[in-house]
Amino acid sequence: MASRADNIASNLSLANFSKASELKQRIWFTIGALVVFRFLSFVPLPGVNPLILESLYDQTRGGILDLFNAFSGGSLERMSLIALGVMPYITASIVVQLAASLHPALMALKKEGxxxxxxxxxxxxYGTVFLCAVQGWFLATGLEAYGAQSGLQAVVDPGLLFKVVAVISLVGGTMFLLWLGEQITSRGIGNGVSLIIMAGIVAQFPTFIANLFEGGRTGSVSPFVIFGLIAMVVFLILFISFMERAQRRLLIQYPKRASQRGMMQADRSHLPLKINTAGVIPPIFASSLLLLPLTISQFAGQTVDTTSFGGSMIVTLNQYLQHGQPIYLALYAAGIMFFSFFYTAVVFNPEETAENLKKNGGFIPGIRPGKNTANYLDYVLTRITVIGAVYLTLVCVIPEWVIAQTGVQLFLGGTSLLIVVNVTVDTISQIQSHLLAHQYGDLIKKAKLKGRLR
Structure with missing residues (x-):
């Protein structure tokens, strides 16, 4: 039976794909939804001058705006209806997950199924709507004051009406993206919200390629640097793909049970522990917290006299926290390490897992059930989390260092690269699952047909 399943899995080909009509419909629906998302990223926010906004945005690059702009596919830079993207939803979901792991009432609600x-x-x-409203109001207020120091006005007609219209538009844009993501998840293929984020990141790939080869043509970027960057991206993709699928499998044994033939057999299974249990949360949290003071100082630098004591401190802070600076890289690495352990502790509960194993009669060979099993799971998880934290740190810090050394802006930073690879691997796995289910369905139909003929 196992060999037959292996043969079926190995025979997944384009011929099998052409027969899976439902899978093709799901893929076409997903592509259409992503096209709608890309069209929306070019619809401007009412009352904003896009030309002036583009020139002002170039003056504040390097802050947390770049991170949000990458996740929204350039929508924040163009200040479109979906400028906030799905970041408010991600923030709200993280807060709810943390609260569900710490608050007793929400913890009980989580166990209700x-x-x-x-x-x-x-x-x-609800949290997404609230965050969108708050962020939209501050974004509209910041747009009205944006460029006041340089004499430029990004908003055509500033005032209360513009703020209200901007907040309503941004909230509506984000909630539409959430609805679109839910439709992709239910009627398409893959996780809808993750695919929307990935589509926004990958949309910047042509611009990166064009700028890279244009730099090679003009001589500003050497051919050796171009080849090195391409080789580094390919290596990081392969490395991330390997590490994201790597896991520590703990043997779980169950008591002997009577089989159909009357023999006593012991069931065995495995408890998979991913090397990177925290996923892409640590880089997102670390970069957000680290770039927040830099962004605030950049906005403050437009209205504060740089010759004063406060202004000189802002200039110094900007210099030390720039991309590629040793202090920035050190703080970034420390933040990734911290959040890797913190979020892993929130997501995986050794005591709860040990209790569930004990209720089902399962145990780890050589480890007593209960508290000893929980301590052993915590010990193993801590060791593999060290490997996962080092892996995340290398993947996120190396591109930052390369950007600082070469001066070439990579279209994929560490966090973006992790998201793209994770979503791609997950989507391909779901496509393979659909193909496998389709082949199993064909085998069942053939078996029933042969049975009727007999």
Whole structure:
């Protein structure tokens, strides 16, 4: 039976794909939804001058705006209806997950199953609307004051009406993206929100390629640097793909049970522990916290006299926290390490896992059930989290260092590269699962047909 399953999995080909009509419909629906997302990223926010905004945005590059702009596919730079992207939803979902792991009431709600999950999702949506409204109001207020020092005005007609219209538009844009992501998840292929983020990141790939080869043509970038950057990106993609699928499998054994033939057999399974349990959360948190003071100082630098004591401190802070600076890289690496352990502790609960194993009669060979099993799981998880934290640090810090040394802006930073590879691997796995289910369905139909003929 196992060999037959292996043969079926190995025979997944384009011929099998052409027969899977439902899978093709799902893929076409996903592509159409992503095209709609890209069109929306070019619809400007009412009352904003895009030409002046582009020149002002170039003056504040290097802050947290670049991170949000990468996740929104350039929508923030163009100040479109979906300028906030799905970042408010990600922030709200992280807050709800943390609260569900720490607050007793939400923890009990999490254990209720499907009904509890729906309530938590509803709380996440409420939090998304609230964050969108708050961020939209501050964004509209900042746009009105944006460029006042240089004499430029990004907003055509500033005032209360512009702020209200901007907040409504931004909230509506983000909630439409969430609805679009839910439609992709239910009627398409892959995780909708993750695919939207990946589409926004990959959309900047042609611009990066064009700028890179244009630099090679003009001589500003040497051919050796171009080849080295391409080789580094390919190596990082392969390395991330390997590490994201790497796991520590703990043997779980269950008591002997009677089989159909009357023999006593012991069931065995494995508890997979991913090397990178925290996913892409640590780089996102670390970069957000680290770039926040830099962004604030950049905005403050437009209205503060740089010759004064406060102004000189702002200039010094900008210099030390620039991309590629030793202090920036050290703080970035430390933040990734910290959040890797913190979020892993929130996501995986050794005591709860050990208790579930004990209730089902499972145990790890050589380890007593209960508290000893929980301590052993915590010991193993801590060791593999060290490897995962070092891996995340290398993947995120190396591109930053390369950018500082070469002066070439990579279209994919460490966080963006992790998201693209993770989403791609997950989507391909789902496509393979659909193809495998389709082949199993064909085999069942053939078996029933042969049975009727006999």
């Amino acid at each position: 499907e009904s509890g999950r729906k309530k938590l999702n509803q709380y996440t949506r």
